[in-house]
Structures are given as C-alpha cells and as structure tokens.
Amino acid sequence: MDNIDNLFHPSLGEALMKLDPEDGEKIMEYFKTHALLTREKALLQSSLRDQKKLLVENGKLKKDIEQLRNQLQDKQRRRTAKALFAPVPPPSTCSPAPGTAVNQTSSPAGATAASPSSSSSSSHDRRERHSRRRRGDKKARPDSFCLVVEPEVNASRLDLRVGRILSVRRHPLAETLSVQEVDVGENAPRKVVSKLGGKTDLEELQGGLAVLLCNVKACKLRGVVSQARLMCCSDDDDHIELLTPPAGSTPGDRVTFLNYPGEPDRELQAKQRVWELLQADLQVDSKGVANYKGCGFEVKGKGLCRAPSLTNCIIR
Template sequence: MDNADNLFHPSLATALMKLDPEDGEQIMEYFKTHALLNREKALLQASVREQKKLLVENAKLKKDIEQLRFQLQDKQRRRTAKALLSPAPPPPTLSPTHTTPVNQSASPAEALAGVPTNPPPPSHDRRERQSRRRRGERKARPTSDPLSLGVEPRVDVSRLDLRVGRILSVRRHPLSETMSIQEVDVGENAPRTVVSKLGGKTDLEELQGSLAVLLCNVKACKMKGVVSQARLICCSTSDDCIELLVAPTGSMPGDRVTFLNYPGEPDRELQSKQRVWELLQPDLQVDCRGVANYKGCGFEVKGKGLCRAPSFTNCIIR
C-alpha cells in the first residue's frame, strides 16, 4: 500500500479519524484500494493501446517485406531472361604467333619437356588474364543465378495476381455503349478503376456491392479515355452472354486466388511483350460443375472455397 499512501495527504487521514474514529481507518483503506485499482486499470488500457499499435506496425512491415520480395523475384527473373538471351562467347583460339619458342640456350631436357625458360611479355600476359576473366564472368553468370533453369521463364497461372474485389460503384462508359466503369475495392488503400467490356445486355445495377475476381498485375492502360487499373475475370458462352466469376462465401476484398498445383508467386507486373495472359487463356475454363479452373486445378480462396460461374458451365474464361 506504499504507492496508495502517496496519493493521499496525511491531513486527510487525520480528518477522517477525527470525524469517525471507529471506521476512519477502514475508509482510508477503501480509498487506497480504489486508487490502486484505478491506476492498474489505466496501465492496462495503455498496454492494450500499445499492443494495437504494434499490430498495425507489424502488418505494415509484412506488407513492405512482401513488396520487396516481389521486386527481388522480378529482378532475378529479368536477370535470368537477359542471361539466356545473351549470345554465347566464342571458344578461345590459339594463334600460332602465341606459341612460346624454345630457347636455343636451354638444356636438352628442358627443350624436350617443352618448359619455357623466358616468360611472356607482361603486356601480353595481362591481356590474356583480362580475356580469361571476361569469358569466365560471362559463362558463370547464368549458373550463378538461383532461378536459372536453362529454359525460358515459366508460363503458368501462378504468374497471375488474382484477387477478390468488391464492386463499389458501376456506370456506363460515356463513349461506349458496350463498356462500363467500375470502382473496385481490392484490399488496398484506395479502390481501383476498372474498364470492362461487359456487353450491352448486362444489368449493371445488380453488380454494385457484389464480389468479383480481378487480375491485378496487368499494366494500366487507357480505354476510350479512361485508365483501367485491373481486369474483371468473366466467363462467357458468346459476346452477348457474359457473367462475372463469383468468389466463395466469406471472401473479403484483397483475398488471393491461388492454385494448389501451381504455388509460385505472381509477377509484380505482367509484361505486354511476353503475352502471359494470352498464352494462359486457352487453359482457363469453367467445368461442367460451374467451377473455374486452370488445367483442372480450381480457382481457390484458401480456407473459403472455390470460385464459380453463377449459371454457366463448360465455357471459357476471359
């Protein structure tokens, strides 16, 4: 109770004892206990606030680490591709002028053994070392890269950054009857603007507030004057019959769509010249059960289920 004693002036205890000699001491003990409880409560609240602050900072650090890892993987992939495309160095050739003549004054044993008695000129030796160093670096570069496989970079669905998004608003494109503009929350600080070719028969009002699947690592491009920052993943039987893929129940904006048989990390941004989306699209389909899949492997939100078409079966994904 030493800390509680410091909270009260001695004159307060004296006054209480004079007013109530019998219960004055118990009243003082009550006040001291109540003061200690209030102090412990304040310390506990401060600890909870500090814990919440640490959780927020940890989440931010995790996000920064994830972005740095994507950047590192992208740089390694670019380095691998550059090394594979660089021409192989020509094999070294020995010029007849580079042969070392046998010293006439050497002993017969040294002459038969081919041991040169005079070293080559320093300038020639330096040029040879530099040439060998350049050849060695060029040959060692592809094998030193941990991602070098001796083939072109992989082309599978793991390179796509597919996420669940919630459509916040939707409107017709002012310059096209077949296009619409959506503002979509994909779990980032600000929603993304998406321009889609959903066709003229799609009821846009029904899309507002619904969950969809988006390709988020496409390069931003301008469509009829509006910059589109992602791509809505749809399934269709024809140009006029289009449905958005539906995320599983319980999904949240920003949830990743992954594939069990293809666990790689997505590209930071798909390069248009590599045409990754165009190469993968023939293998993206909706099966007879209405489940979206790539080569038989379903679009999955871990712990929540599979992505499906609302009503279509046996159709393409685009």
C-alpha cells in the same frame, strides 16, 4: 498500495473518521481501491493501443518483405537465363609461338611475294569501301544469334490477388461501365474500370471481396485509367457474377494454382497474348469452383474461390 496511500492527505482520513467514526475506514479503503483500479485500467488501455500499433506495423513489414523477395527472384531468373543462353564468342586465332615450325611453300627464284594484279585489286577494294563509308552506305551484317527462352504459358503467370471494393460508381461517360476503387494490400487502392454497369446492382458490391488480375497493363477506358481487372463469370444468358474468395481472405492474399507453381509476370505483355491464351481454360465447374484446366483458384490455407450461384460457365 504505498503509492495509493500517498495520493490521499492524512487530513482527509481524519475528516472522514470525524464525520463517520464507524465507516470512515471502509470509505477510505473504497477510495484507495477505486484509485488502484482506475490506474490499472489506464495501463491496460495503453498496452492494447501499443499492441494494435505493432500488429499494423508488422503487417506492413511483411508485405514489403514479400515484394522485395519477388523482385529479387525475378532478377535472379533473368540473370540466369541471360548467362545460360548468351551467344558463345568464337575462338580467337593465335599467332604461332616463337620457334614453332611453319610450313611454307618455296617460291621459285625471281618470283615476287604478291602479283601486281592482286595488289591493284586490294587497293581497289580499299577505295570502294572508303567511298561507301563516305556515302553512308553500310554492308548488311548478319544479326547476332541469341537464344531467347519463352516462359511456359500457364496460370502461374497471372498475378491474381484478393481485393476489397472500397467504393463503386457508374462511369461518367458510359452507362455500361462502372468504376471501383479496390484495396489489394498495397499502399494505395487501385482504380478499376469494369463492364458491370448495366448487369449488376453496384451498391451490393461495395465493401465485398473480389478476385483481381493485377499485372495487366494500365489503360484508359473512356478517359478513366484502369489499373487491374475484376475476375467475373458469366453464363449463356449473359448473367454476370464476381468470383468470391474463400472465407477469411484479406486484401493482398495471392490466388495460386497447386499444379502450376511459379511467380507471376511483372506485367503481361500485349504482344505475347498471355491472357487471351489462358482465358479459354478458365471456367467455373459444376460445383461452382473457379479453376484452370481442373486446378482450382486457391488462397493457401483458406480455401478455393467460387462463383456465388453460377455453374458450368466461363471466366472473363
């Protein structure tokens, strides 16, 4: 209250007392109380702004730490596989140590160390090798043998994440295609081209959550680069629905499988056909739950991913 008292000049209190001797002191106390409440409100608003700013920065740091951890684990796995399955070098031949007895067959008296025919044969071989090198010919060499461990093909290799659809529009060059911008918890949204143009009310998709496959190779579809794949399901009548994450999910949440732990590939290689091999076992069951071989699409601590209304159908 001392600081509040300093805000008011003594002449203000005297003037109030002259104008209203009975309620002058009450009016003065009211002014002081109002000033104190105004200052406390300003301090509270400032602290709330600082708290929101810290929460946003904390969320960004957590995402950066998670990305660095995944990169470190990937490097460690590759380093371990390289060390375990690198070819073993052949043992080197050593000359006998000084003083070691070496069995030698005694040659008869007058015999030379090497016959003239063997000497001429070796010189002929040397000339032949030299001529081949000059012509650019090379002897066929056996390829070095190296064991390569192929990771098991299961759903853990898919980088599935929750994303929020920020915008959606029809593809400018194809009626059956649509273009979405999706926030998947990264610094910038991803652009996705999908075959939803003629099957879905695009306006209803904007602002909603979806499940995306994020480690597919970026490719151009009719001139627009697609950086991910929207996970959807369809029935025999070709009705299409996007898979829906559980309530409380946020962009960037990983979709995992309880029975198939592990980190996803950095990028699915087309020659390995991982997506094609796994797609046959991705389906929506009779309860509407998306699953792989009976193991549900799960966002840890939040629940399972589902189809809005379809059941017993495929995921694509």
